Amino acid sequence: MVEKGCEDCDYFVKHDSYDFIGLCLNEDRLITKKEVCPSQKDIDKERLEEILREKGWIYCITCGEPIFSLDELEEHKKGRLVEERYSDEVAAEDSPAAD
16 A cells, blocks of 8 residues: 555645645644655545535645636646645745845
8 A cells, every 4th residue: 555645635734835844734733745644534525625615715736726616626636625725924034035
């Protein structure tokens, strides 16, 4: 059996500035997307459809686009879909300013 990284877990919320880290909702800590833990949970596609209907959008990490309809969701079914992205207050300070 091939172990999946945390990025393939339903508890993983990707950081919006740094592609290689995210928040584990189960353990409430920052993790790298390649970590593997025994608490992994498969992504529930039906729950994502429900969130889309209730919230009006979800996000595709794979292509970096929001999804607003069930038709778009079908087009992105091979992408990594999430309800939200993790953002912290200091990440913007790490970004270089443009002159």
